[in-house]
Amino acid sequence: MPLTKIAQQNLRTPGPTPIPDDIMEEMSLPMINHRGPEFKELIEATTDGLKQVFMTTNDLYILTASGTGALESSVVNTLSPGDRVIACTAGSFGDRYVQIAQTYGADVLRMDFEWGDAIDPEAIRAELRKDPSIKAVLVTHNETSTGVTHDLEAISRIVKSEFDKLLLVDAVSSLGCLPLPVDGWNCDVVATGSQKGFMIPPGLAFISISARGWEAYQDAKMPRFYFDLMAAERSLQRGQTPWTPNVALLYGLRLGLDRIISEGLESVYGRHASIGEYCRAGVKNLGLQLLATDESRASNTVTAIKMPDEIDGGKFMAMMREDEGVVLAGGQGKLTGHCFRIGHLGWVTKEDITEVLEALERVLPKVGFSG
Amino acid sequence: MPLTKIAQQNLRTPGPTPIPDDIMEEMSLPMINHRGPEFKELIEATTDGLKQVFMTTNDLYILTASGTGALESSVVNTLSPGDRVIACTAGSFGDRYVQIAQTYGADVLRMDFEWGDAIDPEAIRAELRKDPSIKAVLVTHNETSTGVTHDLEAISRIVKSEFDKLLLVDAVSSLGCLPLPVDGWNCDVVATGSQKGFMIPPGLAFISISARGWEAYQDAKMPRFYFDLMAAERSLQRGQTPWTPNVALLYGLRLGLDRIISEGLESVYGRHASIGEYCRAGVKNLGLQLLATDESRASNTVTAIKMPDEIDGGKFMAMMREDEGVVLAGGQGKLTGHCFRIGHLGWVTKEDITEVLEALERVLPKVGFSG
Numbered sequence: 001m002p003l004t005k006i007a008q009q010n011l012r013t014p015g016p017t018p019i020p021d022d023i024m025e026e027m028s029l030p031m032i033n034h035r036g037p038e039f040k041e042l043i044e045a046t047t048d049g050l051k052q053v054f055m056t057t058n059d060l061y062i063l064t065a066s067g068t069g070a071l072e073s074s075v076v077n078t079l080s081p082g083d084r085v086i087a088c089t090a091g092s093f094g095d096r097y098v099q100i101a102q103t104y105g106a107d108v109l110r111m112d113f114e115w116g117d118a119i120d121p122e123a124i125r126a127e128l129r130k131d132p133s134i135k136a137v138l139v140t141h142n143e144t145s146t147g148v149t150h151d152l153e154a155i156s157r158i159v160k161s162e163f164d165k166l167l168l169v170d171a172v173s174s175l176g177c178l179p180l181p182v183d184g185w186n187c188d189v190v191a192t193g194s195q196k197g198f199m200i201p202p203g204l205a206f207i208s209i210s211a212r213g214w215e216a217y218q219d220a221k222m223p224r225f226y227f228d229l230m231a232a233e234r235s236l237q238r239g240q241t242p243w244t245p246n247v248a249l250l251y252g253l254r255l256g257l258d259r260i261i262s263e264g265l266e267s268v269y270g271r272h273a274s275i276g277e278y279c280r281a282g283v284k285n286l287g288l289q290l291l292a293t294d295e296s297r298a299s300n301t302v303t304a305i306k307m308p309d310e311i312d313g314g315k316f317m318a319m320m321r322e323d324e325g326v327v328l329a330g331g332q333g334k335l336t337g338h339c340f341r342i343g344h345l346g347w348v349t350k351e352d353i354t355e356v357l358e359a360l361e362r363v364l365p366k367v368g369f370s371g
Numbered sequence: 372m373p374l375t376k377i378a379q380q381n382l383r384t385p386g387p388t389p390i391p392d393d394i395m396e397e398m399s400l401p402m403i404n405h406r407g408p409e410f411k412e413l414i415e416a417t418t419d420g421l422k423q424v425f426m427t428t429n430d431l432y433i434l435t436a437s438g439t440g441a442l443e444s445s446v447v448n449t450l451s452p453g454d455r456v457i458a459c460t461a462g463s464f465g466d467r468y469v470q471i472a473q474t475y476g477a478d479v480l481r482m483d484f485e486w487g488d489a490i491d492p493e494a495i496r497a498e499l500r501k502d503p504s505i506k507a508v509l510v511t512h513n514e515t516s517t518g519v520t521h522d523l524e525a526i527s528r529i530v531k532s533e534f535d536k537l538l539l540v541d542a543v544s545s546l547g548c549l550p551l552p553v554d555g556w557n558c559d560v561v562a563t564g565s566q567k568g569f570m571i572p573p574g575l576a577f578i579s580i581s582a583r584g585w586e587a588y589q590d591a592k593m594p595r596f597y598f599d600l601m602a603a604e605r606s607l608q609r610g611q612t613p614w615t616p617n618v619a620l621l622y623g624l625r626l627g628l629d630r631i632i633s634e635g636l637e638s639v640y641g642r643h644a645s646i647g648e649y650c651r652a653g654v655k656n657l658g659l660q661l662l663a664t665d666e667s668r669a670s671n672t673v674t675a676i677k678m679p680d681e682i683d684g685g686k687f688m689a690m691m692r693e694d695e696g697v698v699l700a701g702g703q704g705k706l707t708g709h710c711f712r713i714g715h716l717g718w719v720t721k722e723d724i725t726e727v728l729e730a731l732e733r734v735l736p737k738v739g740f741s742g
Binding site for chain 1: 377379380382384386387388389390395396398399400401402403404405406407409435436437438439440443470471474475476564566572573574593594595596597598613614615616617618619620692698700701
C-alpha cells in the first residue's frame with residue numbers, strides 16, 4: 001500500500017501536470033548504466049526529439065534540474081559579471097530571471113511592466129537605442145504567474161534583427177504547448193522544464209543554445225560547474241551526461257516526445273489554443289475577471305483569474321480541492337491571495353476544464369460570490 | 372510497448388542501482404500540487420527520514436539535482452572567492468570537488484594521494500598546522516572511482532576537534548550504506564545523491580548543514596541561486612521547495628527511507644559490509660587484484676579491480692554485458708581502461724554478487740586471463 005495517500009484529483013496547476021498511464025509505466029523500466037549503450041540511445045533519441053519540439057538545429061541539452069536551473073544555466077553560460085543586460089518582468093517569473101542575473105553580477109537594466117500586462121516591445125527598442133552597451137535581453141515567453149504570453153516574435157525582431165543582441169528566453173510554461181520556433185525567432189538560449197508540456201513529472205530541464213550563444217560562452221566569466229553547457233556538450237558527444245542523469249524521467253520523456261511529434265506540433269498548439277479559449281470564455285461567463293489586461297495576449301497554458309474581493313481565497317481554494325477534487329494554483333509573489341490560476345497544458349482535455357468550470361459554479365456562491 | 376528496449380540485467384554500476392518493484396509502483400502515484408497540503412506532508416516526511424539516515428539534527432534539504440549539484444551547493448553556500456581551503460583527492464570524485472571549489476574562486480590547497488590509497492589524516496594535520504588561514508577542508512568519504520573509503524572519523528577529529536575548521540563532505544556513494552554519523556563526526560555540510568543507497572533513481576540530491584555551516588553562510592560570497600540553501604530553508608518552513616521538485620522521486624524516496632529505517636541502520640551497514648567482503652574475497656579468489664592498496668579501507672559499496680594487462684578491457688566488459696547480462700562500471704578519469712568496478716549498494720543481495728563472480732569465472736578465460 002502506498003505510503004502517500006492521494007485522493008483522485010483534477011490537478012490544474014500549471015505544472016506539475018497529470019501524467020498519462022503509459023508514460024508512468026514507461027518510467028518504471030529497469031535502471032541502466034548511464035555510461036552504457038542503452039543510455040546512449042536514450043539520450044540521443046530524447047535530445048533529437050526535443051530539437052524537433054524546439055524547432056531548432058541548435059545544440060540542446062537535458063539537465064537534471066527544475067526549469068529554474070536551466071534559467072540559471074542560460075545566464076551563467078553567456079554572461080560575465082558587469083555585463084549590461086535588459087531583463088523584462090511583468091510577474092514572478094520575470095522577477096526570478098532578474099534575480100538570477102543580478103545574483104551572478106550582471107548589471108541589470110530592469111524593465112518593469114504591470115502584472116497582467118504584456119511586455120511592450122517598443123519599450124525594449126527605446127532602451128536598446130539609448131544604451132548601445134547592452135549585451136543581452138532576458139525575457140519570459142509565458143508569464144505563468146499572470147497568465148500572459150508575451151510577444152516574443154516582436155521582441156525577437158527588435159532584439160535580434162534590429163540590434164543583434166543576445167536573446168535569452170524563459171520558455172518554461174510555453175515550450176511544447178505554444179508556438180515557439182526557436183530558429184524561426186532566432187532565440188539564442190531557450191530554457192524549459194519537463195513538468196509542463198511534456199507530460200512527465202518535474203525533474204528535468206531542457207536548454208538550447210545557438211552558435212551566437214556559444215560565441216558568448218567563450219567570453220562569459222560567470223562561474224559555472226553543474227550547469228556548464230560545455231561539460232554537457234563534451235559528454236553528449238559520447239552519448240552521456242556529465243553528471244548522473246534522471247534515467248526514469250528520460251524513459252518517460254522519450255514516450256512523451258513520441259506522442260507530441262506523432263500528433264504534430266500544429267495540432268498540439270491548436271489543442272492548447274482551443275482549450276485556453278474555452279477556459280477563458282467559461283470563467284468570464286461565471287462573472288469572473290481575467291488578470292490579463294489584454295485578452296489577445298492571455299495565455300493558452302494557464303488562465304489567471306482575479307480573486308473576487310468579497311470572497312475568502314483560502315476557503316475557496318480549500319473547498320475546490322476538498323469538496324470538488326479540483327486543485328487550482330494560487331497567486332504568486334505580490335499576487336498571493338489576489339488571484340487563482342487554472343493550468344491547461346500538457347495532458348489536458350476540454351472535459352477536464354468543464355469539470356473545473358462546473359465546480360466553480362457550485363463553489364463560488366457558497367463563498368459569497370454572486371457573479 | 373515501451374520505446375526503450377532493456378534486456379534483463381544484473382546492474383552492478385555504483386549508481387544508478389536497481390529499484391525494488393514496490394518503490395517503482397509508489398513512484399507512479401498521480402502528480403500533486405507542489406504548493407499543496409499533500410506535498411507538505413511528503414517533503415516533511417522525507418526530510419525527517421533523511422535526517423534519521425544522516426544521523427543528524429542539522430538542517431537538511433532535498434535538491435532536484437544529481438549528487439554533483441549538492442557538492443556545488445556545499446561549496447557556494449559556505450565559501451567566498453579567495454578563501455583558502457584544503458581539498459583532498461585520491462580519485463575522480465576528489466578531483467571533482469577540487470574543480471568545483473576552484474571554479475567558484477576558492478584558493479585551493481590541493482592534496483593529492485595515489486589513486487587506490489586512502490587519504491592520510493596526518494598529512495591534513497600537517498597542512499593545517501602550517502597554514503592557519505585555511506578555512507575549510509573538503510573531503511570525499513567514499514571514492515567511487517577507486518573503491519576506497521577514507522577514514523572520515525579520523526579526518527574529522529583533526530579538522531574539527533583539533534583545528535575547528537569547516538568540514539565539507541562528499542558522501543555520494545556512502546550515505547545510507549556505510550556508517551556516517553553526521554553529528555557524531557561533526558560534519559558541517561554533507562552531500563549525497565538519491566541513486567545510491569536509497570533504492571530510487573538518480574535525480575535528487577540531499578544536503579545537511581550544521582549551525583557552524585550556517586554561520587559560514589552569512590559571510591559566504593560565492594554566487595548562488597538554484598543551489599541557495601537559504602531559499603530552501605525559507606520554502607521548507609512552508610512545507611515547500613523553492614523550485615518545482617521531482618515529486619515522483621519523492622514518493623519513491625519516502626518508501627525507500629521507510630524500508631531503511633525499518634530494517635535499522637546497523638543492519639543496513641552490516642549487510643553492505645558482508646556483501647562487500649564477499650565480493651572482494653570472490654574476485655581475489657579468481658586471481659584478480661583490488662585497486663585499493665589497503666584492503667582494510669576497501670569500500671563496502673563498490674569494488675574496484677585492476678584490469679589485467681593481458682586482456683582487452685572493452686571486449687571483456689561487452690562480453691559480461693551481452694553474454695552474461697552483468698553490467699559492470701568501467702574506470703574513470705586516468706583509470707579509464709585500467710580498472711573495472713562492481714557496485715554493491717542499495718538494493719543488492721549476496722546472490723547478485725554470486726552471479727557476477729560466476730560470470731567473471733566464465734568470461735575471463737575467454738578473453739585470455741588465466742588467473
